[in-house]
Amino acid sequence: MKKSMNGMWKIVHIPDKPPIPPNQQPTVNVLASIIDPKHANTLIRRLNQIAPLKNACHVKRIQKKHLEGGKTQLSVILCLASEDNSLLNSLPQDVQELSNSYQLSPFVTKVCKYAATSKEEWEEQCKLWPTSYHPPTYNIDGITGFSEEDSLSVLSFMKVAIELAKSGDGLIVNAAVIVDPSVQQIITNGCDQIFSWHAPMNKTCIRNDCIEQSTNLDSHQSNGVVSPVTEVLPNASPSEPESLSCAVSCLNPWKWSEQRSDMANSYYWHPLRHAAVVAIESSADRDRRLFPGLGDAEEKSFETSQSSHIVSMVKRQKTNVANVEKKEVDPPNMPSNSVPERPYLCTGCDIYLVWEPCIMCAMALVHQRIRRIFYAFPNPNTGALGSLHRLQGEKSLNHHYAVFRICVPDEVLDIAGNRKSC
Template sequence: MAAEDVVFEMGVLVPSQTELPLRTVLLAVAAFPNKVGNLLMKALGAAAPLPELKHLKRVRKAPDDGSLLEAILCALGDEGVSEAALTAVTTEPDVARMDPLELDHLPASLQTLYTQHGGQRLRLVHGAALAPQTRQQWETWTKLWPITWRIPDNGTPVLVETPVDEYTQQYFERHMRTALQLAYLSCVDNAALIVDPDSAAPVAKAADRSAVHPLQHAVMAAVQAASERDLALWPPGLTSVDPYSGSGVDAMNVTPDANGSSEEIGTQGQSHGESNSAPDELRRELNGGDSRIDAGTGSTGDEDDTVEGLACKRQRLDTGPQEPQASARSRPYMCTGYDCFVVREPCIMCAMALVHSRVQRVIYCEPDATFGALGGCRRLHACKSLNHSYQVYRLGLKRET
């Protein structure tokens, strides 16, 4: 089927996380007189810290007696607890389960603590084993045992597929058709297109060439083409050598001359590994006014630095507060702010390359349950340890029934 005849489903924002179901843990809870509250908290912190349950409040007022405090002594396993007490949480999770517990079920140190602080009763209580993801979950789960509500580190996670608006749908469809057409004409099953959303103009494109080179996945090749284009356009006078020349990547509208044709980047006859020296003014600008550029281990400030290091890794400068878009466009870093359209869901390698390239959005057509890293077998865009994140959208094809 030709790309122009393809019919798409409504594009959706791919959730960064799946919604966690309520899972409970068995808590040994003891009641103590109110007056021992401060001493009790210190003793519990020393005798039985609960690092895995820090979302739970350690102490609460006893719901049936205002003169008592109830405190979590420890979390219990299933061993030695009656079958009745291990019955699953009721179908109404807002109803707290509380069952009697014998003192000898506790470690010796907690038995001593219970006696020394005037413990009056022991009960087994179900509490949430994990911190809630959303405010709605917190409102339900905290009824089992009080939970301290904290906004998740990554903000509130995206848990449901959210449809895009009509304007975004048209924008997505237009560029996905281009990616599908590129894959079709290249006789491969995957292709990538990188687009500047400000102008809606393609920046780079590439078809999958992993059969020729294991690193030339469509996304990897398109990122390389886009970065070479940006290096050629900024700053004026800076040229670079394409280490993947002849690899099939296509950097679009690189350096148009007066007649509108594109000039070839690099120096004819120059072998890979050689590079031109940057002008002194350019070196000073890129290094914040210092004419020396750190070329890496083994180089000194007196050596004549080359541009090759700049072609491999873009310099990022702190120039004070700026508008995000202005900063991204004035001193670009790889694919900052761009959208990446790819026919097949990226694998982990390609998804990480898009993280390092600072793309804004990734839109894919065909999900990959085996190797897909953005909703298939992994959700890389939910990883909190990464220093950049992007939004992920799925623009599926309508299947004939």
């Protein structure tokens, strides 16, 4: 937990699966029996052949208990129990024969159904029956905690995103900042651009309960796309979707379908231009400028003899960004006969979002090979990374990123100050 000028900030890892209290882990019934310790090795080998625990590989076959007087008692899992927990129906024929040969007395007991994801879960599991615990082997920075230096860096980039989400006109939208963590520099950024007008207008104010156009219109220009000013009701919290659903695209992705037909000639909605998508587009445009694989003479001069090799690269290379504000960089220092390697999409990059992305944006970030996602406010309407879904835990995807929520003070968006001009 880190302290800032605005109060207490905290970085929280959002795991692939919803957390389960260690003492409430789901269990499954198995059939076990107390055995003579001298028969343990023989029984384990035979049971692994005739009744392997395929769906419970994390469960150890043997349980060891220390009794009074220094004696040791061993129990072995024979097989999984049937749904009705009937001993007669549960024991396969081979297991029944083995049980009879060693004069075993089967009984029903419980083991934890899933492998432990933390040491706390594992310790609780072993109270029922011994299991194995394997800490995560992947090493995405932050999953096991952040250093003081890394925490300050993460919080500073989130502050940039939050400032982008605000405007002097009172508009609050979602914002995205893409960062190359290898050089700790911003690559590009983007804000929601779901509104656009055919002609300049004076003033508009969209209320939180519906899209309510007034005669006086005011607009906010952001990256060439005009966006309406949103009025946030008094005492509204930035984490409440009802107060911002008209302006923050991911909180209400289908709002565009409610546009009024009588306004069709004055403005239109662009439903796909969410902040993450805009930032991705900007990053791609930057790569085209910095790495002109087709040899455009008007772009920066790079050797293009190996352009086909550059385009086919599947691992992002470190890019030394020299001027973040202008989002323009000079080519890295390298021998004159070498060719800079074009990054593959956003591989290895981090993205900072003010609001948790929707499914569309979260999938776009999967395709971009983003390494880590940080967001400040949850999205209870369509959140894809913790609130409703956990896309980061979908095993069928060919890429997975780590997700973190940065808990920030409610007043960080200064909503009261941003609504005065509306």
